[in-house]
Amino acid sequence: MPGVGQQVDLGIAAPFEYQGVLLRDMDVARSMSAAADGQALAESREEFWKSRSDLARIMIDRAVTRGELPEGTDPAFILEILIAPLHFRALLTRRPNSHHLNGRLVDLLLDGLTH
Numbered sequence: 001m002p003g004v005g006q007q008v009d010l011g012i013a014a015p016f017e018y019q020g021v022l023l024r025d026m027d028v029a030r031s032m033s034a035a036a037d038g039q040a041l042a043e044s045r046e047e048f049w050k051s052r053s054d055l056a057r058i059m060i061d062r063a064v065t066r067g068e069l070p071e072g073t074d075p076a077f078i079l080e081i082l083i084a085p086l087h088f089r090a091l092l093t094r095r096p097n098s099h100h101l102n103g104r105l106v107d108l109l110l111d112g113l114t115h
Helices: 007-022 026-034 039-065 075-093 099-114
Strands: none
Touching: 039 075, 075 099
């Protein structure tokens, strides 16, 4: 995990981990989004996202300690906000994601959380 806790880490870690893990095979990702959940799939998905939220919590807690984010910032919510546009582009519009987009998303998110 880069630097762990600096503002730019949000733009590096969460979105690219998501892209690399879930979107490596677009056919699988599309199938998963359309598939009905069985118990095993639901449990796996919950475990996957809980582990990502736990990792994000490290960065979020350090940013809160430094005063970069407000107390009570929810790591799972941060992940949802950062990942939703990437998911939309990859699965629905099939437009590419980029470092520039990730930076813009992080700037927008941080601006919204701190104002």
